[in-house]
Amino acid sequence: MENRYASHPEAVRTFNTEKLRREFLIEDLFAADALVTVYSHVDRYIVGSAVPVSKDLVLEVPLQDIGAGYFLERREIGIINTGGPGVITADGESYEIAAKECLYIGLGVKEVVFRHRAGEESPRFYFVSTPAHHKYPTVKAAQEQATPSHLGSISSSNERTIYKYIHQDGIQSCQLVMGITELDPGNMWNTMPAHTHNRRSEVYLYFNMPEDAVVFHMMGEPDETRHLVVRNEQAVISPSWSIHSGVGTSNYTFCWAMAGENQTFDDMDGVAMKALK
Template sequence: MKIETRQAIDPRHAKTFDTAALRAEFLMEGLFKPGEVSLVYSHYDRLIVGGAVPSKGTLELSAAKETGTPGFLDRREAVLVNIGEAGTVTTGSGTYDLGHRDMLYVGMGDGPLGFSGGHARFYILSAPAHRKLETRLVTIDAAKRVDLGAAETSNDRSIFQFVHPDVMESCQLVVGMTTLHGGSVWNTMPAHVHDRRSEAYLYIGLPEDARVFHMMGEPGETRHLVVRNEEGILSPPWSIHCGAGTASYTFIWAMAGDNVDYKDVDMVGMEDLK
């Protein structure tokens, strides 16, 4: 298992970054390596983001010194998303079969975690928790679907809410998935910020030669990152987060912070973007 630590970056500091520095601090590459568990420990709300690709045999996630606890989930909750073919996750309380794009919420203390499935690819999200909640599998068919946007504005999309107050209870993780329909490329525009929560993005479903231009930064000081398939973004509370792709795509969004109110955002007017 490999863990990389990312420090929190002040927006005044971020203004001085060139492209290489922005990518080093906010872009997450190489999360899905065959036969490995790869994690990024972020000082934004202590989010842990990563991937597990069992490919051959079983991979285990039982402990990480960065959490300061004997077990990885002793003081944490987690959400595991299968972005590959069918796979299996074992927890302290049971075994769960995940199909493509299903999500498993794992409550505090329900470790260790085991990952198996020769063609499964597991996206890992974790945040500190304050109490134990029941581990629960939410399939994509059981997620709450919200359709937004229009083809005329290139943002016709479906939002699937998995770990969300309208579907189930969590301590602080809120996780879902947004799929852009054919011909649409924009997500989350007009933009917003939520100063009370950090967010992580994972872009999936992109052709090999396609890219997403992920927009970030303060509303009056925007930047962009060029992102490939299965690469992630750490989005600070002070930053907008939206993007446009050269082809349609899906992204998994995850939030952690002061509350679980999905609609607790500060909208940014188009006239305020620079």
């Protein structure tokens, strides 16, 4: 499991492109028949993927890295499938997970297994795990069961729908908040005007992008902005002090996950457009 350490905003002001990407961008996240995990010291996320093709994959990491007897001994996890239909087994109970469906698994589940359904396109399970203090039940949600919010307009190139899966009024969790945002065709901007939320950090996974498409992900302090060039199925770690916005060469979808002081989706510190530099 790769470790990513927290960076002070004053240090980030001095980063070149290579250093910025090394600190905040997860480039090689999905691999066939592999469990890929990244441990971020920003709010103790574990970000990862499981792509079972020819074999089952078990959710496990070196136990010395988390100081626990098994992965979910003191953690919870949210999983979203970005590929073909697959199966996730949690302590022997199986859940069929299709594209853009979400499965939350709470603290105390000892064995999680990712499976490819024979004859189908391989699933691509993306997950985010955070520390937990209370056991909540395992819950599956299809996209039509998520709480939708339609925002933006074609005139500002940001017409989009936000689907909330794990949140205060949806799937219950200790601190994890998770969902998907889909941009309508012809729209390219997300989360602009920008904001920060000093009480929570965030992780973005961009997907459903053409091979030759990119998203310019805006980050940094509002008066010291930087950008990352992000491609399909790459993720960005966004500290609480950083804006997190993007513009693509075409429309795209992204999965967002938050953790920190609270679970209030609208707890944001807005940044006026004239304040951006």
